[in-house]
Amino acid sequence: MPRPCSVLRVFTRDGEGGNHLGVVTELEGLDGDAMQRIAAHLGFSETVFIAIGEVPEVRIFTPAMELPFAGHPLVGAAYHLFQSGVAGDRIRCGIGEINIRYVRNLTWIDVPMAQERAYRDGTIFARRVGLRNPRSTWRVEMPLDYRIVELADAEEVAAADPDPTAFGAALGVAVYARSGTRVRMRFFAPGAGVFEDPATGSAAVALATRFASAGEPNGTASIDQGEEIGHPSRIELRWEGRTASIGGAVAVDDPVELPL
DSSP states (O other): OOEEEEEEEEEEBTTBOOEEEEEEOOOTTOOHHHHHHHHHHHOOSEEEEEEOSSSOEEEEEOSSOEESOOHHHHHHHHHHHHHHTOOOSEEEETTEEEEEEEETTEEEEEEEOOSSOOEEOTTHHHHHTTOOSOSEEEEEESSSEEEEEEOSSHHHHHHOOOOGGGOTTOSEEEEEEEETTEEEEEEEEGGGTEEEESOOHHHHHHHHHHHHHTTOOEEEEEEEEOGGGTOOEEEEEEEETTEEEEEEEEEEEEEEEEOO
């Protein structure tokens, strides 16, 4: 019997682009290995499996691994639950329960920033992976190891071509340039089976952690991502204290049936 799978595009920009997400809620007979096979079969940067309950529980898989936390899958899962009429104000993932809300056509999640503050990582890492002349390099545990590399401008971000064989322990590398509240970002995570991601909510949370650690206890930003791979996306980011909120618009594509 084919298993239904909803397909969303999360963090769309003016209705276009966004990051594809598979959503599976019929979980009978699925263990972690089967979920991983489904995620690899779909080939999206992530697929979520939602166990409906008083507090829905979400498991997140890339084509290569399970993640305890990722932004675009949780925003998409929250949107799916709101549209299905079964959402409360919380969902549970690998880092615990998080708050969700739907306001003015945007779906939001509120998550704690990294338990350990971001810290400067020097320029050795950036140069090792081929990112020349970084303005700053930071390391953030999300809880997986992310590196955040600030470049001079959007043109340098567009031209970035990091060497995936030199990432070492880093699961993902975000490169960005900031002008006021506007941010241009790209995110690379070849170790998770996603060389470049169209829209990365966890990297937005890592950016908030970096900004807070550098002396900005609160703020907002609009993050544009995905142009280079044909999926223009926009993430709205807010942070205050030790909480980051990420939100965005979601579009629904045609569902698929899984032969698994």
